[in-house]
Amino acid sequence: VRWGVPAAADATVALVPHSIEAQMGDHALAFFDEFVLEESTLPAERRKQLEALFAELAAVADEPPGRLRLLFRGGARIGPNAFALPGGQIIITDTMVLLARDDDEIAGVLGHEIGHVEERHGVKLLLRAAGLTGAVVLITGDASSLLEDASMLPLMLLHFSYARDFEREADARSTALLRATGRSPAALAALFERLTAACEPRCVYDSWVSTHPAPAERIEALRRAAAEAAP
Numbered sequence: 001v002r003w004g005v006p007a008a009a010d011a012t013v014a015l016v017p018h019s020i021e022a023q024m025g026d027h028a029l030a031f032f033d034e035f036v037l038e039e040s041t042l043p044a045e046r047r048k049q050l051e052a053l054f055a056e057l058a059a060v061a062d063e064p065p066g067r068l069r070l071l072f073r074g075g076a077r078i079g080p081n082a083f084a085l086p087g088g089q090i091i092i093t094d095t096m097v098l099l100a101r102d103d104d105e106i107a108g109v110l111g112h113e114i115g116h117v118e119e120r121h122g123v124k125l126l127l128r129a130a131g132l133t134g135a136v137v138l139i140t141g142d143a144s145s146l147l148e149d150a151s152m153l154p155l156m157l158l159h160f161s162y163a164r165d166f167e168r169e170a171d172a173r174s175t176a177l178l179r180a181t182g183r184s185p186a187a188l189a190a191l192f193e194r195l196t197a198a199c200e201p202r203c204v205y206d207s208w209v210s211t212h213p214a215p216a217e218r219i220e221a222l223r224r225a226a227a228e229a230a231p
């Protein structure tokens with residue numbers, strides 16, 4: 001049963017406490033670590049640089065301090081990728097780090113994923129799909145029943161793209177975070193273009209760009225924002 005009214009599902013997110021959201025994220029991470037991801041092989045020095053970059057973005061984000069956390073993982077099976085888990089953990093694969101031409105591009109990806117956390121898109125995705133459970137949460141105010149449905153969340157995060165409205169919101173947050181840290185949203189547009197081009201004629205099924213199709217309108221919106229931000 002699919003809940004036909006996204007607006008109602010989205011509103012229900014207010015009833016889901018952070019503790020439940022964090023548990024969903026932990027479950028998803030355990031799943032990914034067991035079945036999908038490997039340990040990162042990035043040098044410690046490089047990780048330290050990227051952690052500093054992430055901290056810069058997190059400092060201007062809307063989440064309470066300490067909630068946003070960056071995790072490095074190998075992702076031989078899923079290529080250049082990044083995703084946000086409910087609760088604030090953000091995973092980036094080594095391949096994505098290596099594919100980026102500069103740290104501004106990585107900042108664009110991380111900003112986008114921080115946007116998904118801030119807007120609580122993981123839980124909204126689950127609520128939109130959870131049908132009756134979502135309705136039960138709405139009526140009873142008890143979000144713990146959602147945890148039973150949360151087992152499907154990792155697969156949803158890997159295989160389904162977020163709805164277009166979620167992607168636009170995450171792009172907008174990335175744009176704001178890039179600007180707030182003195183960077184240009186053009187970097188994210190450039191990365192999207194390269195990832196999309198690298199996908200021709202066929203995308204690795206689970207890559208970031210397969211779950212983040214970047215139609216011309218999204219790339220154009222980022223470029224427009226970059227032009228507006230330019231002095």
Ligand SMILES: [Zn+2]
Binds near residue numbers: 162166167170
């Ligand atoms: Zn996204």
